[in-house]
Amino acid sequence: MRRLARLTVLLLACLWAQAASAEVTLSFHSFNGSVLFGRYPHTFIVMRGTLDETGEAIDENYGFTAKRATMAVLRGPVVHDIMIEEPKYIDKTNRHFSVPISDAQYRAIVAEMRAWRDAPGKYYDLDTRNCIHFVGRIAEIVGLSVEYPDDMLRRPKKWLNHVTMLNPSLGARTID
Template sequence: MGRYLSILLALLTFGWASPALADVQLSFHSFNGSVLFGRYPHAFIVLEGELESSGEVINENYGFTAKTVSTRILNGPVEHDISIEEPKYIRKTNRHFTITITDAQYREVIALMRAWRDAPGKYYDLDKRNCIHFVGEIAKIIGLRVEYPENMLRRPKKWLNHVTSLNPQLGAEVIN
């Protein structure tokens, strides 16, 4: 028995262990917004990490927005775009929760982003298809419960706090 214990200790000492698995972290963010500084409330996602299958490093973020911000947004669908935020902007936002996702889920998120980005016509609608709906569809990909209460459709922080409360398994705190 002592011999086997010595071999086990030697293996552990010399670093015999399985390699660490790569993973991608999916974070859900909101920005409070400020009319004075030209940024409206917004919800978006951040993807960081490494794909297990290829080792590819991932550092991406996506939000759904109107191509041009104007009062036309108040009157129905307008042209849409996918926004990509600068790191300095991301640091000033609220990170509500982060989940490790699989390579397959990462590919689903990217496919959804491309489908929303490449949809023909005018698909940004402040009340029916905005940044909240985009982030909600991504949350559904990873199995989260999502609702869209009417009084939250223009309030990303409040909405992501609501999603947090719908999914206690996240162990996330509501952000004040």
């Protein structure tokens, strides 16, 4: 009987440790891009981990973009989209910093992404509502300080470096 009790205690301890370690990590990425070579500079988020409440595995990423990269982007609002990056592409980007998020923050981020994705009409604007503004809104949801200096609105890496400097508690370094 003692052996069964010990096994039960051990099993409960293992389950508790597994539940205690459940966590989703939110990472902020930039891609340097090149106007001449196909992909423009871009910023997006990656969420990976396990939800505390359900144990559901999370591996998602979102970036806000124009549905089509045409010259129309330079003239004003265009049709928008949420871009999902392939894992092999994510590995080639700059990960600026990561923060653990709660299940409630995860749900708020997904709801915000859906609001941007499902907005009617032409919602992407290079100067007022681009990938930087989307990622900035996600950063605000998790309590980070965010600013949008005019000289950074088309420079995602420089902008995320700026956000890094605004939030020294992250313990992150800027990326050259």
